[in-house]
Amino acid sequence: MSSELETANTPQGLKRTVIEPLTRVEGHGKVTLLQDKNNTVKQARLHIAEFRGFEKFIQGRPYWELPVLVQRLCGICPVSHHLAAAKATDMIVGATELTPTAEKIRRLMHFGQTLQSHALHFFHLCSPDLLFGFDDEVRHRNIVGVIEDYPEIATQGVMLRKYGQEVIRVTAGKRIHGTGAIPGGVNKSLNKKEIDYLKGDIEQILVWAQGAVDLIKRIFFEQYDYHMSFAAIDSNMLSLIRGDGAFDIYHGGLRAKDSKGNTIFDHIDYRLYSDYIKEGVKNWSYMKFPFITSVGADDGWYRVGPLARVNNCDYFTTPLAEKERVEFAVIGDGLPVQSTLAFHWARLIELLHCAESIAELLDDSDISGKDLLIKGELQSSGTGVIEAPRGTLFHQYDINEDGIIEKANLIVSTTNNNQAMNESIRSVANNYLNGNQLTEALLNQVEVAVRAYDPCLSCATHAMGKMPLQINLVNEQDELVDRLEKSATGQISRTR
Amino acid sequence: MNKQREHAPVLIFTYGNPSRGDDALGPAMYDLLESYKEESSSLDKIDLLTDFQLQIEHAVDLEHRQGILFIDASVSCSSPFTFQKLQAEEDDSYTTHAMSPSSVLSVYRKINQHEPPPAYMLSIRGYEFGLGKDITVQAQQNLQQAFELIKKMVQTDVADWGKQ
Numbered sequence: 001m002s003s004e005l006e007t008a009n010t011p012q013g014l015k016r017t018v019i020e021p022l023t024r025v026e027g028h029g030k031v032t033l034l035q036d037k038n039n040t041v042k043q044a045r046l047h048i049a050e051f052r053g054f055e056k057f058i059q060g061r062p063y064w065e066l067p068v069l070v071q072r073l074c075g076i077c078p079v080s081h082h083l084a085a086a087k088a089t090d091m092i093v094g095a096t097e098l099t100p101t102a103e104k105i106r107r108l109m110h111f112g113q114t115l116q117s118h119a120l121h122f123f124h125l126c127s128p129d130l131l132f133g134f135d136d137e138v139r140h141r142n143i144v145g146v147i148e149d150y151p152e153i154a155t156q157g158v159m160l161r162k163y164g165q166e167v168i169r170v171t172a173g174k175r176i177h178g179t180g181a182i183p184g185g186v187n188k189s190l191n192k193k194e195i196d197y198l199k200g201d202i203e204q205i206l207v208w209a210q211g212a213v214d215l216i217k218r219i220f221f222e223q224y225d226y227h228m229s230f231a232a233i234d235s236n237m238l239s240l241i242r243g244d245g246a247f248d249i250y251h252g253g254l255r256a257k258d259s260k261g262n263t264i265f266d267h268i269d270y271r272l273y274s275d276y277i278k279e280g281v282k283n284w285s286y287m288k289f290p291f292i293t294s295v296g297a298d299d300g301w302y303r304v305g306p307l308a309r310v311n312n313c314d315y316f317t318t319p320l321a322e323k324e325r326v327e328f329a330v331i332g333d334g335l336p337v338q339s340t341l342a343f344h345w346a347r348l349i350e351l352l353h354c355a356e357s358i359a360e361l362l363d364d365s366d367i368s369g370k371d372l373l374i375k376g377e378l379q380s381s382g383t384g385v386i387e388a389p390r391g392t393l394f395h396q397y398d399i400n401e402d403g404i405i406e407k408a409n410l411i412v413s414t415t416n417n418n419q420a421m422n423e424s425i426r427s428v429a430n431n432y433l434n435g436n437q438l439t440e441a442l443l444n445q446v447e448v449a450v451r452a453y454d455p456c457l458s459c460a461t462h463a464m465g466k467m468p469l470q471i472n473l474v475n476e477q478d479e480l481v482d483r484l485e486k487s488a489t490g491q492i493s494r495t496r
Numbered sequence: 497m498n499k500q501r502e503h504a505p506v507l508i509f510t511y512g513n514p515s516r517g518d519d520a521l522g523p524a525m526y527d528l529l530e531s532y533k534e535e536s537s538s539l540d541k542i543d544l545l546t547d548f549q550l551q552i553e554h555a556v557d558l559e560h561r562q563g564i565l566f567i568d569a570s571v572s573c574s575s576p577f578t579f580q581k582l583q584a585e586e587d588d589s590y591t592t593h594a595m596s597p598s599s600v601l602s603v604y605r606k607i608n609q610h611e612p613p614p615a616y617m618l619s620i621r622g623y624e625f626g627l628g629k630d631i632t633v634q635a636q637q638n639l640q641q642a643f644e645l646i647k648k649m650v651q652t653d654v655a656d657w658g659k660q
Binding site for chain 1: 513
């Protein structure tokens with residue numbers, strides 16, 4: 001299933017274009033395109049500089065620090081790392097099953113973070129493209145433009161995001177660097193005041209979440225053929241799944257399906273993940289290319305995240321999200337939905353599920369329980385896997401007899417989607433860029449394909465002032481013939 | 497939405513990643529101010545908040561304030577720090593993984609339909625931002641000088657901060 005555009009047969013003499021950095025994705029990445037003299041795309045690659053050094057950063061630290069320490073890996077989804085590490089350390093301390101209170105508090109935290117992350121992505125990062133079109137004036141195609149033209153929607157995005165952050169604050173104890181999840185459980189439950197505080201807004205959140213799903217459906221069906229075909233690729237899908245096949249972002253077994261919906265493996269104990277998934281390397285990228293071992297490197301790559309999760313699950317446990325899943329599945333006509341832009345739709349179904357699940361948990365007396373912690377016999381290794389907002393996240397640790405981490409392995413969601421994102425930009429290159437002079441609007445289409453995955457390339461250093469977008473055109477003699485730049489203020493300038 | 501939380505009239509908002517070398521200047525200032533709050537009453541009417549980076553929801557944290565001070569590390573400001581008044585600006589910082597304070601002020605203006613409170617930016621010069629690195633010695637010195645400035649500022653009325 002890998003595209004022939006991954007590597008040009010004769011790269012010498014081809015025109016090279018670089019889109020760097022990508023905008024409205026978390027962190028730093030770039031796309032390189034090679035075109036011949038007729039502007040036919042011969043090679044398209046997504047390069048991401050990320051995550052190297054994370055494992056080294058962790059080594060040598062005591063295991064009990066992990067749930068707090070790993071939050072510093074990423075400013076975008078610290079709660080995902082917090083919970084994945086907490087699950088791994090549960091195993092290390094021999095806590096094979098958490099108390100109901102501990103598990104439900106963690107789930108509440110996870111629903112809060114997924115809700116706020118999905119709200120940010122849709123309302124802030126992608127709605128400008130979806131509401132205004134990919135060829136809208138670049139100065140207008142941003143969150144400020146959304147607020148200007150759709151003030152109600154933009155405000156809802158802000159408040160959904162804020163609510164999710166409040167759920168995290170209440171469950172984790174702090175806005176950031178929370179210590180809520182600890183090896184073997186949690187360090188606090190919720191009191192009545194905290195529950196009432198969160199309950200105060202949940203009805204409004206549910207209304208807005210349903211409204212967001214209705215909005216994306218309207219947008220999707222307004223240009224149905226385009227949304228179905230844009231950057232569409234046939235891929236395998238990987239996600240966690242609950243024992244009975246229900247959607248579950250906190251815990252379950254691994255399920256993989258092929259592009260026709262056939263099961264590759266199901267309900268696999270995630271501690272055995274390395275028997276089923278291998279991490280391939282390519283000489284042109286620092287980021288690894290995971291694939292399903294039994295299918296092989298060429299055809300075994302897969303997608304993770306909302307699209308994979310909604311396709312893979314048999315049902316949602318909450319009624320509104322389940323109703324939306326059934327409607328979503330119709331467009332697949334019996335097969336997994338492969339439209340890359342359907343990520344947005346699936347993401348908002350998940351947002352609705354998170355809102356419903358938060359409402360359910362706030363009515364569950366277990367979240368006020370006092371039985372918070374379980375401990376057993378210390379183990380020498382632990383693996384924690386969760387469905388982070390962007391997809392399946394693996395944490396694995398080996399410790400020595402002093403409890404010090406000797407080895408760590410992380411496969412983050414964006415790495416899981418690496419090959420798929422590359423295939424999506426090649427699909428765009430084939431269908432929209434071939435034979436055309438490159439323009440900002442055309443190049444934005446490449447970025448739109450990447451943004452659909454909500455990649456987290458974060459380094460969280462916010463070094464501002466760099467060029468948000470720079471395109472260099474180089475002729476066959478490797479001479480710069482044209483340069484298009486988008487400044488930090490959105491101004492476009494051309495240098496010949 | 498819920499308005500149960502009480503707000504102090506002044507907000508000091510620091511941001512940065514504590515594990516990214518000098519990017520930790522913001523959170524380090526937060527720690528200094530938290531300690532200072534225990535020994536000095538001059539921070540009694542000031543809320544302290546910290547986060548990895550600024551995002552749209554932080555516009556809500558700015559509500560019901562008389563003044564706001566953002567504090568962050570900067571790779572390009574003059575050493576030891578720069579202090580300036582902020583304007584709400586639609587500066588397209590959406591193109592990075594963090595919004596600028598001016599852009600957050602702009603979101604505030606749009607969702608509240610009125611001007612944000614007076615806001616200021618204290619940028620502390622940093623030099624190294626690698627994962628797992630400590631704050632550099634030079635940046636530590638800049639941090640201390642900036643801390644001294646804030647201790648003086650909080651003795652004054654927030655309306656006079658623009659005269660710094």
